[in-house]
Amino acid sequence: MAKILILGAGYGGMAAAVKMQKSKIPFTIVNKHSYHYFTTLLHEPAGGRNDFEPYYVEISDILQESEAAIVKDTIVEIHPEEKRVIGERDEYTYDYLVFALGNAPEFFGIPGLAEHSLLLRSLESAKEIRSHIENMFAAYAVDKDPSRIRIVVGGAGLTGVELCGEMAEWLPHLASRYRIPDSKIELINLEAAPTILPMLDKRLQDTAREVLESKGARIRTNEKIVRVGEGEVELATGEKIEAKTMIWTGGVRANPLLAQAGFDCDPRGRARVNEFLQSVDYPDVFVMGDSAAFVGEDGRPLPPTAQLASQMGDHVADNLNYLLNGQPMKKFTFDYMGTLASLGSEVGVGNVKGFSTKGVAATVMKEASKIKWLINLGGISLLARKNRQFTRSH
Numbered sequence: 270m271a272k273i274l275i276l277g278a279g280y281g282g283m284a285a286a287v288k289m290q291k292s293k294i295p296f297t298i299v300n301k302h303s304y305h306y307f308t309t310l311l312h313e314p315a316g317g318r319n320d321f322e323p324y325y326v327e328i329s330d331i332l333q334e335s336e337a338a339i340v341k342d343t344i345v346e347i348h349p350e351e352k353r354v355i356g357e358r359d360e361y362t363y364d365y366l367v368f369a370l371g372n373a374p375e376f377f378g379i380p381g382l383a384e385h386s387l388l389l390r391s392l393e394s395a396k397e398i399r400s401h402i403e404n405m406f407a408a409y410a411v412d413k414d415p416s417r418i419r420i421v422v423g424g425a426g427l428t429g430v431e432l433c434g435e436m437a438e439w440l441p442h443l444a445s446r447y448r449i450p451d452s453k454i455e456l457i458n459l460e461a462a463p464t465i466l467p468m469l470d471k472r473l474q475d476t477a478r479e480v481l482e483s484k485g486a487r488i489r490t491n492e493k494i495v496r497v498g499e500g501e502v503e504l505a506t507g508e509k510i511e512a513k514t515m516i517w518t519g520g521v522r523a524n525p526l527l528a529q530a531g532f533d534c535d536p537r538g539r540a541r542v543n544e545f546l547q548s549v550d551y552p553d554v555f556v557m558g559d560s561a562a563f564v565g566e567d568g569r570p571l572p573p574t575a576q577l578a579s580q581m582g583d584h585v586a587d588n589l590n591y592l593l594n595g596q597p598m599k600k601f602t603f604d605y606m607g608t609l610a611s612l613g614s615e616v617g618v619g620n621v622k623g624f625s626t627k628g629v630a631a632t633v634m635k636e637a638s639k640i641k642w643l644i645n646l647g648g649i650s651l652l653a654r655k656n657r658q659f660t661r662s663h
């Protein structure tokens with residue numbers, strides 16, 4: 270029996286694992302945590318909505334021992350020539366490797382940004398953001414240093430905008446807990462490009478901006494961050510913003526292990542893959558999600574999203590099944606469903622299959638995509654369990 274090794278239990282890795290389990294193909298899945306977290310929703314608990322419990326699920330609650338060996342380890346090296354992977358705890362060999370280790374932050378060489386900013390990329394980082402902001406508000410109540418309640422979010426793509434939407438709702442509640450007047454809080458979203466949410470049309474971008482500004486956020490486009498220091502963000506104009514919270518959402522690149530292992534990568538570090546999602550260098554390595562450079566119809570790599578990662582995961586599981594049964598593999602095609610951005614708990618903007626949507630309708634559609642993922646992972650029972658947790662933690 271061929272040894273299949275999946276690295277990463279995010280959207281791509283879990284989609285592949287669930288499909289392989291259904292096809293009764295045995296595999297090992299290695300992930301740095303024992304749980305899978307819902308990255309696309311992390312702005313909610315980071316920005317004060319709900320407890321953290323609804324936003325993750327133990328991998329062992331989804332995958333059964335009969336097909337899946339679940340290993341908690343952090344991968345540190347890949348040796349594709351030797352079909353060997355090294356983790357902090359152990360070494361793993363494979364016949365087929367499925368690489369789904371997601372992304373790493375892109376700091377664009379901005380001095381001090383890596384050292385002095387918080388990131389929203391995992392359950393722990395979401396917890397860190399929330400507790401950091403709570404600590405800053407508590408400290409402000411004592412020393413009245415305004416930079417403690419001035420929050421800067423760098424980047425106004427999906428992550429930055431969704432996080433601002435949550436925080437714009439949460440910060441006034443936090444302020445009232447510490448008897449701080451709302452007027453003293455500042456939430457600033459800095460974006461180097463002329464627009465926010467570049468994947469949406471101008472009308473939806475304008476709506477998103479209006480909604481966020483009506484909730485008290487300041488959206489500043491055409492503002493390039495050139496340096497970040499301890500408690501200070503410097504702009505290209507020379508302006509310095511004193512803020513003890515700087516959250517960077519401005520870019521991602523692929524997991525660096527691919528480039529380190531010598532895979533042929535694009536400038537964002539994503540391994541180039543063929544139409545079957547195999548690495549162009551090593552046909553026994555499938556790469557997916559944020560780590561893969563899959564060229565779309567416009568000749569450019571498809572942008573990294575959870576919907577792309579999960580469709581790729583599904584497809585890789587099918588192709589492995591074909592390979593193991595001596596059948597020809599199928600070419601991957603991406604079915605773009607659209608993009609939805611929440612602007613707090615009640616409204617959102619987006620497009621679905623080419624149709625624009627905004628307001629409560631967008632929130633309902635975003636909820637539908639969450640439900641779809643939960644059912645795909647663990648059926649109705651997981652959906653019911655998570656719904657109970659969401660209701661309890663409101």
Ligand SMILES: Cc1cc2nc3c(=O)[nH]c(=O)nc-3n(C[C@H](O)[C@H](O)[C@H](O)COP(=O)(O)OP(=O)(O)OC[C@H]3O[C@@H](n4cnc5c(N)ncnc54)[C@H](O)[C@@H]3O)c2cc1C
Binds near residue numbers: 305342
């Ligand atoms: C706040 C936010 C909102 C988003 N909203 C949307 C949205 O609405 N729609 C959408 O389509 N996309 C959205 N995205 C993007 C989406 O989450 C990513 O594109 C998607 O998670 C990529 O899937 P992946 O499987 O490639 O990687 P991931 O889902 O990141 O999974 C990688 C996994 O590998 C593990 N891992 C990483 N390094 C190691 C290592 N060295 N050893 C072991 N394990 C490791 C990680 O812990 C993780 O479990 C959002 C992202 C964020 C941050």
